[in-house]
Amino acid sequence: MAQNKANTVSQLQALKDKSGKSYTQLAEETGLTNVYVAQLLRRQAQLKPETAPKLRAALPDLTDELLHEMAKPPLRSYDPNLIQDPTVYRLNEAVMHFGESIKEIINEDFGDGIMSAIDFYCSVDKVKGVDGKDRVVLTLDGKYLPHSEQKTEHMVSRTRPLEKQ
Template structure:
């Protein structure tokens, strides 16, 4: 019987805790971003075969069975109650508050389009502010995807259908 996503994620998070390593440390050892490491361990991202040995070296207790599970395409989902968690709520609030301005700047700098969440890198970093207090730096690094004018002549599927 196939193990549930939450069960696998729970086992993976337990291995991380037992290792005593932070996401940042595992990221350094694997060459991944700290957020991507967290996604892998929460089964929100797919482990690639060439990264598996690096992850296993960083987390030696990681079994071949768990590695194989991590290499399957994940079910990318979230708990709808997660929005109630204060950090997630504030992050969502910040994106909603600044979103319209961010969108306008993207359009001004790039044109009519969006930032990809597929060809996307994300990291969380800690820096000291000018006042000496800790600050959170979130980096969203996504490929720009322009919206396209939908000309029927460019619609390959339509051209194929007409050719039949």
């Protein structure tokens, strides 16, 4: 399965390279975020039927076989060695450094809960800073998910009270 995924990703990356288009250009043509396009082409996201024609228009050399493969639910995974890449390492470092403060602000503004990574949008943008130098803007836009109090009567799997031993 991993070899099949690697082969598919290799073919998709080759098509992207051949097109000469950036992820941002492909995103503009498909109506998706640039990160989601990258996720699709890395087989980390599932291509939805309504998006397939848009992606094929943006990448005309996309074969029926690849589209069929992209329509399958992917095995979402990562290579543990990826953390050694400086960009990935710095992103991890930023989350570790700012994570506790971000968590406290989420809890302060929303309550006891988390940000979804399923109902989630992500994009990378380039802007000029006040000093005129390029800056990276990483947007993480996730639905708020409150933690629930675990009341027995709300557990649908329980059809009767627990029997005492």
